[in-house]
Each structure stands twice: as structure tokens, then as C-alpha cells.
Amino acid sequence: METLLRLLQQDCTMPRGELARLLALSPEELDRRIAELEQNGVIRGYQAIVDKERLDRNTVTALIEVRITPERGGGFDRIATRIAKFDQVTSCYLMSGGYDLMVVVEGGSLREVASFVTEKLSTLESVISTATHFRLKAYKVNGALLATEEPDQRLPVSP
Amino acid sequence: MDSKIAAHVRDIPRSGIRDFFEVVQSMRDVISLGIGEPDFVTPWHIREAALFSLEKGRTGYTSNLGHPRLREAIAGYVARNFHVSYDETSEILVSVGVSEALDIALRALLNPGDEVLYHEPCYVSYSPSVILAHGVPVAVPVHEKDGFRLDAEELEKRITPRSKALLLNFPTNPTGATMPRENLERIAEVCRRHDLVVLSDEIYAELTYDGAEHVSIASLPGMRERTVFLHGVSKAWAMTGFRIGYACAPKALIEAMMKIHQYAILCAPITAQDAAVEALENGGESMERMRGEYAVRRNFIAGALNDMGLPCPVPRGAFYVFPDIRSTGLDSREFSLRLLREKKVAVVPGPAFGSLGEGFVRCSYATGLEQIKIAMQRMSEFVRELKSGAV
Numbered sequence: 001m002e003t004l005l006r007l008l009q010q011d012c013t014m015p016r017g018e019l020a021r022l023l024a025l026s027p028e029e030l031d032r033r034i035a036e037l038e039q040n041g042v043i044r045g046y047q048a049i050v051d052k053e054r055l056d057r058n059t060v061t062a063l064i065e066v067r068i069t070p071e072r073g074g075g076f077d078r079i080a081t082r083i084a085k086f087d088q089v090t091s092c093y094l095m096s097g098g099y100d101l102m103v104v105v106e107g108g109s110l111r112e113v114a115s116f117v118t119e120k121l122s123t124l125e126s127v128i129s130t131a132t133h134f135r136l137k138a139y140k141v142n143g144a145l146l147a148t149e150e151p152d153q154r155l156p157v158s159p
Numbered sequence: 160m161d162s163k164i165a166a167h168v169r170d171i172p173r174s175g176i177r178d179f180f181e182v183v184q185s186m187r188d189v190i191s192l193g194i195g196e197p198d199f200v201t202p203w204h205i206r207e208a209a210l211f212s213l214e215k216g217r218t219g220y221t222s223n224l225g226h227p228r229l230r231e232a233i234a235g236y237v238a239r240n241f242h243v244s245y246d247e248t249s250e251i252l253v254s255v256g257v258s259e260a261l262d263i264a265l266r267a268l269l270n271p272g273d274e275v276l277y278h279e280p281c282y283v284s285y286s287p288s289v290i291l292a293h294g295v296p297v298a299v300p301v302h303e304k305d306g307f308r309l310d311a312e313e314l315e316k317r318i319t320p321r322s323k324a325l326l327l328n329f330p331t332n333p334t335g336a337t338m339p340r341e342n343l344e345r346i347a348e349v350c351r352r353h354d355l356v357v358l359s360d361e362i363y364a365e366l367t368y369d370g371a372e373h374v375s376i377a378s379l380p381g382m383r384e385r386t387v388f389l390h391g392v393s394k395a396w397a398m399t400g401f402r403i404g405y406a407c408a409p410k411a412l413i414e415a416m417m418k419i420h421q422y423a424i425l426c427a428p429i430t431a432q433d434a435a436v437e438a439l440e441n442g443g444e445s446m447e448r449m450r451g452e453y454a455v456r457r458n459f460i461a462g463a464l465n466d467m468g469l470p471c472p473v474p475r476g477a478f479y480v481f482p483d484i485r486s487t488g489l490d491s492r493e494f495s496l497r498l499l500r501e502k503k504v505a506v507v508p509g510p511a512f513g514s515l516g517e518g519f520v521r522c523s524y525a526t527g528l529e530q531i532k533i534a535m536q537r538m539s540e541f542v543r544e545l546k547s548g549a550v
Contacts (some may be wrong), residue, residue: 006451021458022455022456023455156191156505157176157179157184158196159282159283
């Protein structure tokens with residue numbers, strides 16, 4: 001199961017036939033295992049890893065530290081879920097340490113992200129404070145290094 | 160100058176691999192399945208340890224036997240994983256790759272004319288190393304039908320009063336063969352009965368699959384005192400260029416090997432020794448990650464070869480498969496050369512690993528999966544064309 005997940009995380013577009021061969025499984029058994037992982041929620045979806053810096057279009061990503069007052073009864077979950085529902089939010093985590101939520105926001109410009117923070121986020125009643133950090137450059141995303149790798153420098157034949 | 164070259168050196172034939180290497184090197188855009196080293200770069204935490212060692216200014220010699228810290232790490236690693244204990248002050252020697260350890264062990268053991276048995280097909284250096292140590296190499300054939308395991312009877316048939324040592328290499332380069340405990344016990348029994356020293360090259364020990372248990376012959380009863388356990392960090396941690404191997408053996412033999420090592424080599428490079436400590440002590444996870452990758456490639460390549468009609472049992476060790484190409488009607492060399500010229504895929508002809516490799520080729524899966532997929536596609540076309548008589 002672990003190897004299957006690893007391979008899917010590396011490349012979920014790999015044809016099922018190839019995947020079955022790599023795992024030495026029958027195609028039916030492979031389909032069954034993948035269906036199981038999907039049904040019990042281990043696999044939550046399949047996405048492309050995009051290096052947005054290569055697009056002409058500007059995108060801005062910010063990591064926002066948010067401090068909130070937990071609610072009686074709901075704790076952090078209700079407010080966190082509320083924040084996570086915004087389309088601009090790509091990830092949202094409850095954190096230990098000096099702040100409570102780490103909210104990752106994407107927008108088309110600095111202004112767009114800033115107005116999201118000032119108008120949507122800071123105005124929520126339970127939000128005490130925010131600190132916004134803009135991302136400057138990505139080196140590794142979801143396990144994929146974004147730099148072009150060096151070519152193989154090994155001798156072409158060796159014992 | 161030819162006439163001045165020592166006869167025993169002159170008579171060693173050129174390596175079949177070197178021959179082939181030159182042909183491959185002269186061509187472009189070749190996908191090579193002929194590489195006997197990992198495609199991974201040494202894991203970062205190990206490279207970082209090497210950098211740290213340089214930063215600290217550790218650039219001198221170490222003790223001839225190897226840095227005490229590394230010997231301690233080796234003793235711990237071997238005890239944990241191979242269930243044999245060696246004293247790090249007197250029974251372990253750090254060498255420049257297993258090749259050096261094997262060479263000095265042979266030179267320390269052999270009197271001229273002593274015979275050394277080894278299983279063939281095997282790694283290219285065994286027979287020449289024995290000859291260079293003035294010994295006589297005696298090949299024991301191993302067969303595809305036995306999974307290329309060494310058979311105790313075949314071994315015993317070739318033992319003579321001059322037999323001094325047996326050289327083992329499981330998991331095997333080029334066949335990927337592994338040796339289950341009961342088979343190894345039979346070999347150990349023959350060695351004890353005939354008083355043979357065993358040189359056990361276990362460089363691929365970590366790379367076993369499908370739950371195959373790796374057993375070191377040194378761990379079997381009555382064997383520690385007659386075994387030279389040879390290992391290193393090259394394959395498990397993709398550290399071939401660091402050149403760190405080691406030998407573990409009874410004190411008297413390490414002492415004798417040390418005499419040669421101290422005059423010929425002095426010591427293994429200190430930066431590489433420091434990196435090796437990191438590999439042995441903290442490299443478990445990075446090794447597992449690479450092994451997991453090899454395991455799925457192995458499934459793929461063995462499946463693809465069988466599908467194209469080149470019978471290939473799924474080996475349980477190392478990173479090689481050794482398919483049988485006899486059904487194509489070509490010999491190993493012609494098969495490899497034509498595959499190279501017509502489809503730009505390099506494999507190594509079996510006879511490079513001894514005459515008993517005829518009819519086979521070695522394909523390494525220490526190459527990225529994408530490359531392997533293309534190579535298998537091209538190879539499959541090649542075999543189809545051959546069999547349909549299209550070419």
C-alpha cells in the first residue's frame with residue numbers, strides 16, 4: 001500500500017497497466033486497492049504540480065499567520081473551516097507555537113491578497129491578529145524540485 | 160616495452176566490459192542499462208557530512224586500519240545487520256572500495272599456485288584478482304535453473320589439495336542471485352570439511368527484495384574464524400565515488416592485510432570515511448527509499464523482458480536482471496552490439512562475466528524508470544524484428 005501511494009504521489013498519471021507491473025499486481029487487484037484508498041479517504045484527489053513562475057500571468061502567494069480566539073464549543077475548528085472555505089485559501093493548518101492558523105493564500109496581485117487579508121480575514125470577529133509573508137521564490141513543491149536536474153554523469157558502461 | 164611486462168599481467172585478457180564501453184561511448188543518445196552503479200546521487204545528509212568534514216579541516220591521514228570512529232560504526236552496523244561481532248581495534252580494516260579489500264585479502268592469503276574457487280558468471284574482477292595474487296582461479300558454474308545459486312556438490316567436485324579459498328558474492332553481480340540460508344549452510348559445511356577460507360563479497364547485501372533474507376556466511380556456526388567478510392557503502396548508499404569498503408576477519412589475517420594496505424594505500428580518504436560514518440549510522444531511511452525504487456523497477460523490467468520472450472526469472476537481489484537471449488539465435492555479443500547499433504540500448508554481454516555467461520545479457524535497473532520504459536520498448540521491437548526475420 002505504501003509503495004502504491006508513493007508511486008501515485010510521484011506520478012498519478014502513470015497508466016494503470018504500468019503501475020500494476022511496477023507493483024507486480026494484477027490490474028484488477030490494483031484497481032481494487034486504488035478504489036479502496038479513494039473510498040476510505042486516504043486519496044483525496046489528483047492534482048498537477050505547477051511552477052507558476054513560468055507562467056506569464058502574475059500570481060502572488062502569501063503565508064499568513066493568524067491568531068484567533070477559540071470559541072466555546074467549537075474550538076478552532078469552526079473558524080478554521082470558515083477561513084478555509086474562501087477560494088483564495090489554498091491551504092489552512094492549525095499550528096503549535098506563536099500563532100494558531102497558517103493560511104496559504106493565492107491571488108493575482110499583491111493588492112488582491114492584501115485586500116483579502118484586510119477585508120475578509122482581519123474582520124472576522126475571532127481573529128486577533130494577522131502577519132502576512134509573501135512568497136518570493138519556490139525551490140521545491142510537493143516533493144518536486146523545481147530546478148532542472150543535472151544530466152547523468154556516470155560512465156555509460158561499468159562493471 | 161611489451162617484453163618487459165610481467166607474464167602473469169600480460170596474460171590477463173582485456174576486460175570485455177572495457178571493450179564494450181568504447182563502442183557505447185562513441186555513440187550518442189544511447190540509453191544505457193550497462194551501468195553497474197546506482198543512478199541516485201549520494202543522499203544529501205551523507206554529502207553534507209562530507210562537506211562538514213572538509214569545513215572542519217579534516218584533511219589528513221587516518222590510522223592505517225581506518226578512522227577509529229568509522230571502525231566503531233562498522234562493528235555496530237555489522238553486528239546489528241549481519242549478526243557477527245568483530246573487534247574494531249583489530250578485526251576491521253577500511254579499504255578503498257571492496258576491490259582493494261579483496262585484492263589485499265587474496266595477496267595476504269595465497270602462495271603461488273594456490274587455488275581459489277568462485278562461482279561464475281560473476282563480477283569481472285574475481286578471476287584477474289586471483290591471478291594477480293599468483294593464485295589459480297577455479298570457476299564453479301552456476302545455472303539459471305538453480306536461480307544462479309551455488310550448488311555444494313558442484314563446488315566440492317572442484318576442490319583439490321591446492322584449494323585454499325572460496326570467493327562468494329551474494330547477491331550476485333551480474334545475475335541478482337541470492338543464497339537462502341539452507342543453501343549457504345551446505346556451502347559452509349563443505350568449507351569447514353575442506354578447511355577453505357571464505358572471501359564473502361556482500362556489497363549488495365542491503366539490496367534484497369520480496370522479503371528475501373540476506374544471510375552472511377560469517378554468521379553460520381564455525382565460519383567466523385575462516386571468513387573474510389567484505390562490504391562497503393557504494394551500492395546501498397549510492398557512494399561508488401567515495402571508494403569506501405571494509406574487511407572484517409580474524410585478527411591474524413587483518414594484520415597480514417594491513418601490511419600490504421599500509422605500504423600500498425596508507426589509508427582510505429578521510430572525507431569519504433567521515434561520510435561513511437553518516438551512512439552507516441543514520442542512513443537507514445535513505446537506503447530504504449532507494450531500495451523501494453529499485454524494487455518497483457525490478458518488477459517492471461523483469462515483466463517486460465519475459466513479455467518480449469526473453470526468459471528472465473525475477474532476481475531477489477542487487478540491481479541486475481540476467482535474461483536468457485538464446486531464443487533470438489544470436490550470441491550475447493552480437494545481440495548486444497546489434498541492439499546498441501539498431502536501437503541505441505546498451506546492455507552488457509553475459510560473457511563479460513565469464514564464459515558461462517554466454518547466452519545471457521546483463522541489464523541494470525539502476526537507471527531512472529522513464530529510461531527503463533523506453534529501453535524496454537526499443538528492446539521489445541528489436542526482439543520482435545529478430546524473431547520475425549525482418550532484419
